[in-house]
Amino acid sequence: MAGTDRQLRGMSGLQEGAPVFVLVGPQLGENIGTAARAMLNCGLADMRLVAPRDGWPNPDAIAAASGASAVLERASCFDSVADAVADCHRVFATTARTRDMDRVVMTPQGVAQEIRQVSAEGARCAVLFGRERTGLTNDEVVLADTLVRVPLHPGFSSLNLAQAVLLLGYAWFQAGDETPDTQRMIPAARQRATHAQMIGLFEHLEGALDQRGFYKTEALRPTMVRNIRNFLQRADLTDQEVRTLHGIVTALGGQRKDQLS
Amino acid sequence: MAGTDRQLRGMSGLQEGAPVFVLVGPQLGENIGTAARAMLNCGLADMRLVAPRDGWPNPDAIAAASGASAVLERASCFDSVADAVADCHRVFATTARTRDMDRVVMTPQGVAQEIRQVSAEGARCAVLFGRERTGLTNDEVVLADTLVRVPLHPGFSSLNLAQAVLLLGYAWFQAGDETPDTQRMIPAARQRATHAQMIGLFEHLEGALDQRGFYKTEALRPTMVRNIRNFLQRADLTDQEVRTLHGIVTALGGQRKDQLS
Numbered sequence: 001m002a003g004t005d006r007q008l009r010g011m012s013g014l015q016e017g018a019p020v021f022v023l024v025g026p027q028l029g030e031n032i033g034t035a036a037r038a039m040l041n042c043g044l045a046d047m048r049l050v051a052p053r054d055g056w057p058n059p060d061a062i063a064a065a066s067g068a069s070a071v072l073e074r075a076s077c078f079d080s081v082a083d084a085v086a087d088c089h090r091v092f093a094t095t096a097r098t099r100d101m102d103r104v105v106m107t108p109q110g111v112a113q114e115i116r117q118v119s120a121e122g123a124r125c126a127v128l129f130g131r132e133r134t135g136l137t138n139d140e141v142v143l144a145d146t147l148v149r150v151p152l153h154p155g156f157s158s159l160n161l162a163q164a165v166l167l168l169g170y171a172w173f174q175a176g177d178e179t180p181d182t183q184r185m186i187p188a189a190r191q192r193a194t195h196a197q198m199i200g201l202f203e204h205l206e207g208a209l210d211q212r213g214f215y216k217t218e219a220l221r222p223t224m225v226r227n228i229r230n231f232l233q234r235a236d237l238t239d240q241e242v243r244t245l246h247g248i249v250t251a252l253g254g255q256r257k258d259q260l261s
Numbered sequence: 262m263a264g265t266d267r268q269l270r271g272m273s274g275l276q277e278g279a280p281v282f283v284l285v286g287p288q289l290g291e292n293i294g295t296a297a298r299a300m301l302n303c304g305l306a307d308m309r310l311v312a313p314r315d316g317w318p319n320p321d322a323i324a325a326a327s328g329a330s331a332v333l334e335r336a337s338c339f340d341s342v343a344d345a346v347a348d349c350h351r352v353f354a355t356t357a358r359t360r361d362m363d364r365v366v367m368t369p370q371g372v373a374q375e376i377r378q379v380s381a382e383g384a385r386c387a388v389l390f391g392r393e394r395t396g397l398t399n400d401e402v403v404l405a406d407t408l409v410r411v412p413l414h415p416g417f418s419s420l421n422l423a424q425a426v427l428l429l430g431y432a433w434f435q436a437g438d439e440t441p442d443t444q445r446m447i448p449a450a451r452q453r454a455t456h457a458q459m460i461g462l463f464e465h466l467e468g469a470l471d472q473r474g475f476y477k478t479e480a481l482r483p484t485m486v487r488n489i490r491n492f493l494q495r496a497d498l499t500d501q502e503v504r505t506l507h508g509i510v511t512a513l514g515g516q517r518k519d520q521l522s
Contacts, residue, residue: 010417156271
């Protein structure tokens, strides 16, 4: 049963309407395995293979999948692209180079939005990835509805297979992900300081500085107070951190150890 | 000089204000090389290394960089994270797991926007990537201003080093990229058909269908005409394609070869 557990690892909680990823004529088993891993990272588990060079199944692929072997176990193998996408309604072909072909070309983000939308309408989508060295043939590309090209640094735009799979897969995952771009992780036992707690801290600090003659002149005092309050306010402190700062002010404001009698 | 050319490959046209990527304690040279390749794909060329396990330079890294060896040639090596980011103003630490640490956590997209913004204000930014197995230590994470976590399928969220580098690098590249999400690549010698050309095509086709008795009844004719015009209009034809369709209508509407006298 341990084998079953391993095989099912990561296969629960997958979303409906995920696209099929079709690797066309992949040459290296290792690339098939790392592509499977990248797919599962993005919650994708439907891989199809068209005429993999070294046959199928391929032990190199399983070794490289690092726990995503369940994707490989489920992968199906076809003789041609036409067979592999026979049941699909929308097919996207990844391509690195401009072809002299009058087609719509989308970014991974555009494709991700399109897949989310037409999948919600009940369409099954597939994304084609070509051979490591030579990509897809023009006849294979014509089978697709739309081309996908990943915008990259023009001087060095060749992606390896698993990296292309990751960028397309991540764009799809991201299009359905609601993680805020920025969030503060405040531990459950703490909360942000109230403004009353901040004022209490400011007054404690300002009083202690007064006692030490920190403000050179009374005229400078208001500006210096504002500057100090400003960065403390910007730090977005928790209640615990305000208590820590009270402790620091008290410690620094007290007698130095070497002056203790 | 061939070696020089190869070394400089992809190093022109890089954008100003790009972040430094810091690999902390990388274990496998191969991962350093594939990370360099992923960086250059995204127009990033400033790699720093902190205490790579197998020393530096590392021939495995160069072998895996696939033409991005210029990134490795320029990489500098440091003893500690603090040394590696000493000249940086904003430091982001990638982390896979939630730590019991009260920090701001951003997505790669959030970080990309932030880097673009503060770089434009003159700040140098760095992104830290931890060791393959164990990531960054808590003491290293505390050196950063902000954490970065890539949202991924919760059941299988472990990324390899180069894949993490690729997702962060691509988010940065994308934040400055203006490629439209969807564009039609019409070859230069062609253009979209005018509406007059489309009407000419419709009338040619509808007349030919009339001659063959395609419309069962005159009452059905308007609906069928609209349906046919509808999908032809949706196909967004070019002038050349309209000429091809005229030819098809003429050919199908003419005498069959076996009926030619």
